[in-house]
Amino acid sequence: MDPFLASSIFLFGLAFGSFLNVCIYRLPLGLSVVTPRSACPKCKQPIAFYDNIPVLSWMILGGRCRNCKTKISPRYWMIELLTALLFLACYWHFGLTLSALKYCVLAFLLLGLIFTDAETKLLPDKMTLPGLALGLIFSLLVPVNDLASQFLPGMVNLPFSGDISARLLSLLDSLLGAALGASFIYGAGAIYLRWRGTEGMGFGDVKLMAMVGAFLGMKLTIFTVFTASLAGSMFGLTTVFVVWMKRTHRFMKRLANAQAARRRGWQSAQVVYRNYQMPFGVFLGSMALFAFFFGNQFLHWYGGLW
Numbered sequence: 001m002d003p004f005l006a007s008s009i010f011l012f013g014l015a016f017g018s019f020l021n022v023c024i025y026r027l028p029l030g031l032s033v034v035t036p037r038s039a040c041p042k043c044k045q046p047i048a049f050y051d052n053i054p055v056l057s058w059m060i061l062g063g064r065c066r067n068c069k070t071k072i073s074p075r076y077w078m079i080e081l082l083t084a085l086l087f088l089a090c091y092w093h094f095g096l097t098l099s100a101l102k103y104c105v106l107a108f109l110l111l112g113l114i115f116t117d118a119e120t121k122l123l124p125d126k127m128t129l130p131g132l133a134l135g136l137i138f139s140l141l142v143p144v145n146d147l148a149s150q151f152l153p154g155m156v157n158l159p160f161s162g163d164i165s166a167r168l169l170s171l172l173d174s175l176l177g178a179a180l181g182a183s184f185i186y187g188a189g190a191i192y193l194r195w196r197g198t199e200g201m202g203f204g205d206v207k208l209m210a211m212v213g214a215f216l217g218m219k220l221t222i223f224t225v226f227t228a229s230l231a232g233s234m235f236g237l238t239t240v241f242v243v244w245m246k247r248t249h250r251f252m253k254r255l256a257n258a259q260a261a262r263r264r265g266w267q268s269a270q271v272v273y274r275n276y277q278m279p280f281g282v283f284l285g286s287m288a289l290f291a292f293f294f295g296n297q298f299l300h301w302y303g304g305l306w
């Protein structure tokens with residue numbers, strides 16, 4: 001790793017993270033990400049350029065607006081730092097290549113979507129749809145190298161030269177990944193709706209996984225959906241268990257009958273469970289991030305077990 005390049009990429013990441021903060025705040029509100037200049041959400045005072053330096057400004061100002069002293073969420077510097085670290089990780093993992101650029105773009109989009117979903121339970125089309133298009137375009141430049149590229153050349157004779165057919169097969173892999181990701185979530189959403197009677201996954205999640213599929217191909221898309229479901233279920237079960245314990249403890253004081261308290265606590269936890277809406281996009285996005293660094297190693301290891 002070249003230290004000068006690495007630090008430039010890190011600074012670049014900080015700047016992109018700063019822009020990502022603007023996207024996370026404005027896109028769910030339907031506002032432009034270009035104009036007007038950033039302002040304090042409380043006092044509307046525009047933020048001067050010297051107060052808009054990633055991470056540093058937040059620290060210098062002690063996490064408060066210079067004008068009205070309103071607290072500024074630590075989310076701002078965290079996203080700036082995370083973006084920079086992910087950009088650096090892409091460079092470290094892939095070198096100064098188009099692959100690194102491709103995964104920087106995906107990391108940027110996923111981080112934005114994860115935090116937007118966590119805060120607003122929305123996955124804006126203005127992130128997912130351009131993301132889907134970018135994933136398809138990148139497949140022509142960086143081989144997705146999934147099932148179609150691996151098996152089709154042995155089965156059919158392609159009427160193009162080697163390079164062109166490799167690029168077309170990569171695009172096919174990307175399209176198949178997008179279709180698979182979208183239909184997985186669409187199907188899971190339909191089952192969930194029948195089972196629980198409420199909408200668990202919206203079209204935002206469908207588009208998110210179409211985008212992830214276009215970048216990662218089919219195998220890693222399956223990996224992402226599978227691990228995200230696992231992580232989501234674990235999180236859901238833990239939440240219900242914690243609520244059950246807390247409520248039981250509370251009922252104990254009132255009822256003085258352990259069994260009745262546990263039953264009342266369980267009923268209470270079920271109500272919470274029924275009304276709880278999991279931001280599933282957070283899990284899908286996080287697992288997609290994990291998949292593009294470690295998914296192939298994991299699948300390789302898992303294949304070795306058989």
Ligand SMILES: [Zn+2]
Pocket residue numbers: 040041042043044045065066067068069070
């Ligand atoms: Zn202010």
